[in-house]
Amino acid sequence: MTSTPTPSLAVAVIGAGRIGSAVAFQLRRASHAVTVVARPGSRRLAQLRRDGGIVLTNGDRAVVKIAEHLDEQAQFDLVIVTVLAHQAGTLLPALQRSPARCVHFMFVTPEAERLRSAVGADRATFGMAAVLATLDGDGRLGLTIPKTKAMQGDQRWVNLFRAAGMPSALEPDMGRWLRSQVPLTIAMEGVSVAGMRHKRGAGWAEARTGARALRAGYSILRGLGETPYPGAKKQISRAPGLMLTLILWGVSRSRFRETVGNSAEECRGLIDLLAAEAAQVPALGEAAGALRALRPAKADRDRAAPSRLA
Secondary structure, eight states, X not given: OOOOOOOOXXXXXXXXXXXXXXXXXXXXXXXXXXXXXXXXXXXXXXXXHHHTEEEBTTSOEEEOEEESSOOTTOOOSEEEEOSOGGGGGGGHHHHHHOOOSOEEEOSOOSOHHHHHHHHOTTTEEEBOOOOEEEEOTTSOEEEEOOSSOEEESSHHHHHHHHHTTOOEEEOTTHHHHHHHHHHXXXXXXXXXXXXXXXXXXXXXXXXXXXXXXXXXXXXXXXXXXXXXXXXXXXXXXTSOHHHHHHHHHHHTTSTHHHHHTTOHHHHHHHHHHHHHHHTTSGGGHHXXXXXXXXXXXXXXXXXXXXXXXX
C-alpha cells in the first residue's frame, strides 16, 4: 500500500527511551524536523548529545535537536509524549502552556479522558507505536518495524506514521481502546518481567498469577460499568484461565519477553492506577488484590523506562 505523502512537520518527542527514540528516528528519516526531549542530567541525554542524535546498533544515524525541556514558546505542529502513564501528570503544566497544534499521547493508559481534558479535546490525540525497540548500554537503538499495524486515534497521524515507515491504522475510539488494553499489557509485562529473572522464562505459577491478574483487570473495568473494547479484548477477558496461563507462559519463553521484559516500571504504574480506581468500589477488592499479586518488585531492573523522560 502506498503511503500518503505528508508535509514536513516540526515535531517534539518527549521521552528518549526505546519507544521515543525509535519514533523520533523514523520521523527524522522521513525528513521531519525533530526535537527529542530527554530528562535533565540523565545518562540518555548525555548519550544523545555525544552522538548528536539517535544511532542504531548497525551504525545508522538520525541527527535530531536535543533538549532537556519542552520549549513552551516553540510552534510545534505535533508533540508526541512517550513517557509512562503514571508519569504523564508531571508534564501536563508544560503541555497546557505549549502552543503546539496537537499533543499525541503514545502509551497505554487508563486515563485518556483526564489527559484529553487537561490539554484540550481539540488538541489531544492518542495512539500506539508501531515499533519494537531496545536500547543497549551504550545508547544504541535496536529497531524492528513489525508488520502489525499500530492503532492511532487520528487519521492525520495514521498518514504521518505510515509515511515514516511505521504501519498504522485508525481507531476512532482510541481512549477506550487504550483503557481496555491496560489489563493485557499488565499481564504481558508482568509475566515477561518474571521470565527475565529465569533462564528459561516464567514458571507455571508465575504465568497463572499473570492470567489471574489479566482477568481481574477486566473484572475491574466491568465493575466500573465498562465493557472491554474492541470485541477481541472482550473475548480475551472471557477466556479460560488455563488457556491464558498457557499463552502467558509461552510468551515468557519467547523472544517477545526481551522487548517487554524490562518494563517493570510501566507494569507497576499501570497496576497502581487501575487498583486505585478499583478502590472506589468495595466489591472490587478481591480483583484489585489479584492485580497487585503480579506487581513486579522494585528490585526488578527496568532498562526500558528508567525515569520520567528517559
